[in-house]
Amino acid sequence: MRISIDAMGGDYAPQEIVAGTLQAAEKLKGLEKLFLVGDETAIKTELAKHKGAVPSCIEIVHASEVVGMGESPAVAIRRKKDSSITRALELVKDGKADAIFSAGNTGAAVAGATLKLRTLTGVARPAIAAIMPTPKDPFVLLDAGANPDSTPEMLQQFAVMGSIYSREILGVKNPNVGLLSIGEEAAKGNETTKKTFRLLDESHLNFSGNVESRDLFSGKVSVAVCDGFVGNVVLKTSEAVASMISSWLKIMFRANPVRILGYFLSRGVFKEMRSHADPSSHGGAPLLGANGIVIIGHGSSNAHATFNGIRVASEAIDHDLNHLIEAELASINPKT
């Protein structure tokens, strides 16, 4: 398999992206090609830092521009024709790569993928699937931000794509789908969720009805479906609350020497928790429904996260994820 990597995308690019790509080249099986797309000189400098010869599967594809994290996605994709994200996507579009990993500007990756790759048959719009940690298994939350105004039909497609991702990549047997709403009864929610409830209820998906956000983190569902506005709010609220609690704890543990000693004795707790909640272990969020495997890494992706992003991309290729999605959608909507 052949994977295209946006070497310039992310807060720690190109250094950590190149380092993670080298790890992937060493550890993952079945890789024919890893394209490092970006400034050739910068990438060569990073490759030279590592011991030993550069693995033969690695190939540099030069791109002279970079889309910054703060840039307007639509404008950047339109104007920067030679950006690393655009060139990396073009490798997939031209059939030279099977998947792409980028930890750069999320909006640009979504806009670029939608424009360059288009969508799978039966998919109106691709959705960002965030893999959310819980004390038990992680769940898939989609759409996490690509489509602020999603229709019930789109939400049904998200449910299908999320279920297949959960089963194939996260290894959940018969994953159940919850419709994120503000009450468990079918009649609770807004106009969009009420219509979506009927669509999901009539489908052959393993539909568990409405799920409230307070039950998401107790592992009640494997897949939670919502529009991109709500999904993004859930994602960012949960990050904000976790970070607020962590800052609070830090301040309060420093209040007196006894507490400092208490912290010292129990610091393993916090290390364990950080590692459990670490998003880098899931390799980022797949953009499901694009005509090509697209994995979007967190902006803060380090080498480990990059490695995992490439690993997840290779698993998605290996499981033929996109053909499974198309086949399943065709069985739901024969007319499409």
Added chain:
Amino acid sequence: MRISIDAMGGDYAPQEIVAGTLQAAEKLKGLEKLFLVGDETAIKTELAKHKGAVPSCIEIVHASEVVGMGESPAVAIRRKKDSSITRALELVKDGKADAIFSAGNTGAAVAGATLKLRTLTGVARPAIAAIMPTPKDPFVLLDAGANPDSTPEMLQQFAVMGSIYSREILGVKNPNVGLLSIGEEAAKGNETTKKTFRLLDESHLNFSGNVESRDLFSGKVSVAVCDGFVGNVVLKTSEAVASMISSWLKIMFRANPVRILGYFLSRGVFKEMRSHADPSSHGGAPLLGANGIVIIGHGSSNAHATFNGIRVASEAIDHDLNHLIEAELASINPKT
């Protein structure tokens, strides 16, 4: 002032509600009447448990029915004509009370208030204003669940009502309003937020533009405005994440004796945090925009929360909150 109290509403009713009402009767000034509405025998039994004579401002109003926490609000309000929440609302409707406090079924309180009291001039629908804790000052989040499909005009009214509540009851000077969205730029969000942005931007409110949910808990805005679906999701996601982290910590602190000792030394941290995040200190969530002061307590309200709910109700009466809201809305929409 005269306050009507749903003595049967909440997980610990009537015991804790009666106890909190007695505290209010003792400590708060300017109270002419506290109506305890509900089963007369049960209320008398609770009153008898307390030492000393029952304060003269307390009056029992009998109601033979109770709306349960799990009941369908619309059905319950329609069928149970003699429920404590209905009778308590009628005291306000009939001008016998200036405000109501209920810790019962939230949906029933909202449906009942909308039906019995109607709305203030210039208000399309009342909104639940949740008072959210942060490490610094709390912020007002509205609508937290009353209107899953809110229009831009309703969101503008929520912004006005939230600002006045923040200034009058929480004591914030010149509170700023953020429009909850999924990006800071005016163009980011869904169709509703984009239209609302223009309305708020043209108004004379202290509008700070879009606020992302990740910035809510850092004290960036005093008032965050969103539709009732999104607000409810923010409220419940933040509760869920906080509770998940707390359960995680509990399990991990018990993993070995050294950590148990660490916990013992630093347990003050957790006590401090619980008390800071305790929703009972804010007395519950006001239902803003109803034609009468309505304070909705958390289902788990104890005597302290009930006392604070009554205190907040008395402050809202004292500040003439509803007249301020009507005056402000009239200045924004002279045509209404």
